[in-house]
Amino acid sequence: MRIFNQQGYDATSVSDIAASLGFAKSALYHHFESKASILELALDDALSGLESALDSAVRDNGSASAQLRQFVHSAVGVLTARLPQVMLLLRVRGNSEVELAALQRRRAFDQRVAMIVAAAQEEGMLRKEIDASVATRLIFGMINSLVEWYRPDGPVDAAELADDVLLATFDGLQTHP
Amino acid sequence: MRIFNQQGYDATSVSDIAASLGFAKSALYHHFESKASILELALDDALSGLESALDSAVRDNGSASAQLRQFVHSAVGVLTARLPQVMLLLRVRGNSEVELAALQRRRAFDQRVAMIVAAAQEEGMLRKEIDASVATRLIFGMINSLVEWYRPDGPVDAAELADDVLLATFDGLQTHP
DNA sequence: GTTATTACAGACCGATCGTTCAGTAATTCG
DNA sequence: CGAATTACTGAACGATCGGTCTGTAATAAC
Numbered sequence: 001m002r003i004f005n006q007q008g009y010d011a012t013s014v015s016d017i018a019a020s021l022g023f024a025k026s027a028l029y030h031h032f033e034s035k036a037s038i039l040e041l042a043l044d045d046a047l048s049g050l051e052s053a054l055d056s057a058v059r060d061n062g063s064a065s066a067q068l069r070q071f072v073h074s075a076v077g078v079l080t081a082r083l084p085q086v087m088l089l090l091r092v093r094g095n096s097e098v099e100l101a102a103l104q105r106r107r108a109f110d111q112r113v114a115m116i117v118a119a120a121q122e123e124g125m126l127r128k129e130i131d132a133s134v135a136t137r138l139i140f141g142m143i144n145s146l147v148e149w150y151r152p153d154g155p156v157d158a159a160e161l162a163d164d165v166l167l168a169t170f171d172g173l174q175t176h177p
Numbered sequence: 178m179r180i181f182n183q184q185g186y187d188a189t190s191v192s193d194i195a196a197s198l199g200f201a202k203s204a205l206y207h208h209f210e211s212k213a214s215i216l217e218l219a220l221d222d223a224l225s226g227l228e229s230a231l232d233s234a235v236r237d238n239g240s241a242s243a244q245l246r247q248f249v250h251s252a253v254g255v256l257t258a259r260l261p262q263v264m265l266l267l268r269v270r271g272n273s274e275v276e277l278a279a280l281q282r283r284r285a286f287d288q289r290v291a292m293i294v295a296a297a298q299e300e301g302m303l304r305k306e307i308d309a310s311v312a313t314r315l316i317f318g319m320i321n322s323l324v325e326w327y328r329p330d331g332p333v334d335a336a337e338l339a340d341d342v343l344l345a346t347f348d349g350l351q352t353h354p
Numbered sequence: 355g356t357t358a359t360t361a362c363a364g365a366c367c368g369a370t371c372g373t374t375c376a377g378t379a380a381t382t383c384g
Numbered sequence: 385c386g387a388a389t390t391a392c393t394g395a396a397c398g399a400t401c402g403g404t405c406t407g408t409a410a411t412a413a414c
Contacts, residue, residue, distance in 0.1 A: 010187035011272050014402060026404080027362050035402065091268075095188050127352050130341045134333060138345050141322025142315055149314050156311060164307045168315050172349030175304050191372060203374080204392045212372065 001042050001084035009039060009088070010095070036098045039088065043102040046085035049078040051109060064119030071113070072139065072169060076162035079146050087147040113140065139169050178219050178261035186216060186265070187272070213275045216265065220279040223262035226255040228286060241296030248290070249316060249346060253339035256323050264324040290317065316346050 003012050003020060014035050018025035032038050057071035079086050089106065092099045117139070118132040126135060143165060150156060180189050180197060191212050195202035209215050234248035256263050266283065269276045294316070295309040303312055320342060327333060 006270070007272055008185065008187055008270050010185055011270070013400075015400090023361095024363050025402090026364075029403070030361060093183070093185050093188070095184055124352060126350050127344075130344065130350065131333075134338070134341055135345070135350050137322070137326050138319055138342065139350065141325065142319040144325075145314070145318025145322050148318065148321075156308075161311070164311055165315065167304075167307065168312070168349070169345070170349050170351040172345070172347050173303050173307065173312050173316065174347040175301060176353075190370075192370090200391095201393050202372085203394075206373070207391060 001088060004039070004042075005084055005087045005091075008091070036096055040098045040102075042085045042088045043092065043098070046082055046089040047102065047105050047109065049082050049085070050075065053078050054109065054112060058116075063123055064116050065123050065125035068116050068120045068125070069166065069170070071116070072143065073162045073166055075140070075143055076146065076165050077158065079143065080150055080152065080158035080161065083147060083150065083152065086144075090144050090147055110136075110140075142169060178265060181216070181219075182261055182264045182268075185268070213273055217275045217279075219262045219265045220269065220275070223259055223266040224279065224282050224286065226259050226262070227252065230255050231286065231289060235293075240300055241293050242300050242302035245293050245297045245302070246343065246347070248293070249320065250339045250343055252317070252320055253323065253342050254335065256320065257327060257329065257335035257338065260324060260327065260329065263321075267321050267324055287313075287317075319346060 003016055007016070014028055015025045017038075018028050021028075053074040054071055057067045057074060061067040061070055089102060092102050092106075094100050094103050114133055114136045117126070117136040120126055121128060121132045121135070126132070130138075146161070146165075150158075150161065152158070180193055184193070191205060192202045194215075195205050198205075230251040231248055234244045234251060238244040238247055266279060269279050269283075271277050271280050291310055291313045294303070294313040297303055298305060298309045298312070303309070307315075323338070323342075327335075327338065329335070
């Protein structure tokens with residue numbers, strides 16, 4: 001996963017992976033069916049993590065507004081905790097069966113989230129000037145962009161970051177009089 | 178650029194490009210030096226667009242707060258107007274000389290932006306609970322994520338989107354009493 | 355300590371990669 | 385119209401790709 005993310009999946013050869021493990025590439029095929037199956041494991045892990053975070057948020061809260069707040073917070077948690085997997089998921093382009101399946105599963109997930117955002121807007125939580133589907137994409141665009149810079153061993157604390165994202169998305173970065 | 182973005186640069190062969198143009202792949206080498214040079218043209222265009230938008234924002238405004246607001250707005254404009262180029266830029270991983278050069282140029286650009294955000298925070302425009310560098314990444318994470326879904330022929334208007342992003346980043350998506 | 359079983363190495367496969375080159379068609383120019 | 389330039393084709397290049405196969409170490413089981 002580390003090399004996939006550094007170079008990109010397609011730019012990474014099976015030899016690259018094997019070399020970084022100190023093995024011959026044929027050794028990899030003793031443990032994995034194919035290059036794609038390695039990717040598949042990571043994508044499944046990322047999707048499972050996000051899905052169960054959403055499930056919990058829905059289960060734990062009555063209103064869509066509360067569900068959304070909890071999910072935004074926990075989505076940052078999943079992203080920081082399973083950074084390599086989510087990183088791979090967000091870069092999938094649909095070039096193979098494995099990638100297409102992951103994209104489809106992600107689309108279904110995104111639609112569930114969009115429904116909650118729309119409901120939260122109906123509840124009066126979100127301003128109506130901005131279309132619900134646009135709002136959804138802006139919120140999770142910000143969250144997903146964390147994979148581009150957040151690093152577990154970096155200076156930013158994951159828990160604080162989740163709070164910051166909640167504040168930024170819902171209350172804005174500007175000071176208010 | 179369209180095919181690079183659909184499949185990813187590495188997953189796109191020169192034959193793919195030639196075929197979609199109705200040419201033999203050798204014909205491409207009459208117009209371009211290499212596959213990498215095609216990428217280079219696009220990356221240069223994206224970077225130039227963003228840089229000149231930043232230059233204008235700095236030139237047109239006195240305070241960092243005003244500079245930031247204008248640049249956020251115009252960055253969305255550059256992104257929507259030069260979607261394919263910016264899309265490519267944001268996916269560069271540094272796998273070649275061309276990509277490394279683009280990454281370096283982008284890092285310098287990002288630092289200029291980060292300085293303005295920090296100055297805007299000093300001016301009292303941005304809340305101080307959130308670190309300036311984190312705020313920078315959240316803002317432009319949201320903006321850059323537009324390439325993942327915005328399409329010129331889609332239902333979302335580019336001008337409205339720029340306003341929405343401005344509202345979302347600075348005032349937040351939540352309604353206020 | 356013999357025997358399974360697991361874990362690897364190295365050579366090799368066909369396919370495809372980016373690129374080159376010699377030659378031909380199409381277009382422009384005087 | 386003929387000459388020069390531009391645009392393109394098709395075959396071929398070495399390199400590298402994901403994957404397979406045979407065989408040999410290392411480990412575990414009894």
